[in-house]
Amino acid sequence: MFSRIRNNLFSLLAFTLIILVYLFIYFADADSEKYAGNFIVVFCIYLTGIGFSLKTLRSFYSDLTVAIVIIALAFGTNLFFITTLDYQLQPVLLFSLIAMIVYFTSRWHENQRLTTAILLFIIMGLVILFQRIGFCSLLIPIFWGIDGREGFNSKIKIIGKAYFQIILSAVCLLIIVLGSILIWNISPGEISLLSFFHPGVFHPVSTFLWNDLFSFDHGLFIYTPVIIFAFIGFYSFSEKNRPVFYSVFLFCIIEIFLESSWSKLGTTPVFGQIAFIPTYALLIIPMASFVELIQTGKSILRIILSLIIVIFILLNVFQAWQFHQGIILKSGMTPDNYLRVFGQTSLSDFDKQILAGIKPDSSLLLKNEKMYKKINLTTFNFEDTHVYYNFKLENKIVKSGKLAFTMDSATRFSPSLNVTYKDFTKQNRVGLRITVSVFVTNPLQFKEVNLVVSSIHSGNNYFYKRLNLGDLKLKPAVWNTIFLDYFIPQDPPPDDNLVSYVWFTGNGVIYIDDLSYDAFEPKK
DSSP states (O other): OHHHHHHTHHHHHHHHHHHHHHHHHHHHSTTGGGGHHHHHHHHHHHHHHHHHHHHHHHTTSOHHHHHHHHHHHHHHSTHHHIIIIIOOHHHHHHHHHHHHHHHHHHHHHHSOOHHHHHHHHHHHHHHHHHOTTGGGGGHHHHHTTOSSHHHHHHHHHHHHHTHHHHHHHHHHHHHHHHHHHHHHOOOTTOOTTOOOOOOSOBOSSSOOHHHHHHOTTTOHHHHSGGGHHHHHHHHHHHHHOHHHHHHHHHHHHHHHHHHTTBTTGGGSSSSSOGGGGGGHHHHHHHHHHHHHHHHTSOHHHHHHHHHHHHHHHHHHHHHHHHHHHTSSOSSOOOHHHHHHHTTOSSOOHHHHHHHTTOOOOGGGOOOOGGGEEEEEEEEEOSOOOSSTTGGGEESSSOSSSSOEEEEBTTBOBOSOEEEEHHHHOOOSSOEEEEEEEEEOSSGGGGGGEEEEEEEEETTEEEEEEEEEGGGSOOOTTSOEEEEEEEEOOSSOOTTOEEEEEEEEOSSSOEEEEEEEEEEEEEOO
16 A cells, blocks of 8 residues: 555645645635535536546556646646636536546456446446537547557457447446436436536537637637647657547547537636536646656756746636636637736726726826826715715615615716815826716616716816716626726916716616725826
């Protein structure tokens, strides 16, 4: 027993590290208690898949290589995010089932046991049941061991000797698939407890492969860059493991091609391409081949490639955190947006508005906030009930805290800012930012909401600016945070007033919250 532990020390340490880190992240997440049941189920299934992957890799590669690949899989792919923070059952379940298929396929070709064959076909039946293109899993045992004419003839002999096992196992597979369809009247991939569905329309000829691999909106190589080394590893893998190569390569290529035939695969609100996650169970095999090749290379090349792998793993973890924090958009990311948020741990109001598709007058935006000193002039969070407008406070639709402010035909104007310039600044080129969160139930109401800011001299408006929310790309029935930037006129008279407010021109009801007025003075 101790010799076995010693021979597999690195992989066992890697497996233990995965468990400890995943549990730490789960308990560190503020919302973890809400999803305890989901996490336990997903995490146990995930560990099962990792365990079978580990056992398969040990039969081909050294213990150190296995440990490196398992860590890359656990922390360098979007399995990390959906297991620790998103708890999505279907992709994790399919990954684990495919990992089990690979393991039992390998075991059956070593020793044709009936129990192994039955387990293999039962698991394939489950994959077919849970996924519309699950029939691809049949490619794994069919092409396993075939590396040419000799391999094909050898495979025919094995099948001839174990034909009874195969027939009996195939019957088990049919019972699972057909029985479930007849009893539950469902189609493959449509079980209610499994929430992931292929989006859009299936186009098997006109695929969207390029976008699904390289798009900044969920592209595989953008958000799971370490997987690139799996595809590079196919070259050395084909030379050293030819009997297994065709099985692994054909499944991965066909699976990725078919998954990419769904028209809206890259538009779902997920981190990376979760549709490709089942292929990780096989892609880690050529990835291990690449890792092993690195270990035999020149020192400088080994150091550079190892460093790149570490960077890719850390990048995946960081991007998963960004996605969880809303810094990376759930859908609709573009190259410009990706560059805007790359490496960012927080976003300015300007960045948030640009990411939301809002494009106000760029000549009046405080683009570089670091050049300014921010001074809060006044904030209305509407939590104080001892105010003259307390009858307009609402506690059912709230952005933050317990109360929000309602506006209607009887209340056209929000609580406003009204200060003289001499009371808050003596500098020139001072900016004002009005920030507010708005909730409307009818999208047409956005045209009736305005952010207004103006300078007033002797009762007359000048340098007036208005932002109509109907010009922005906002969504109804959710809270939208909007801001308007304004530079005060050059050398304004000290007794002139700066006035700002929200103006509602409609007849319905809207809700606002977290209304804030901030001045930005240039730093000396």
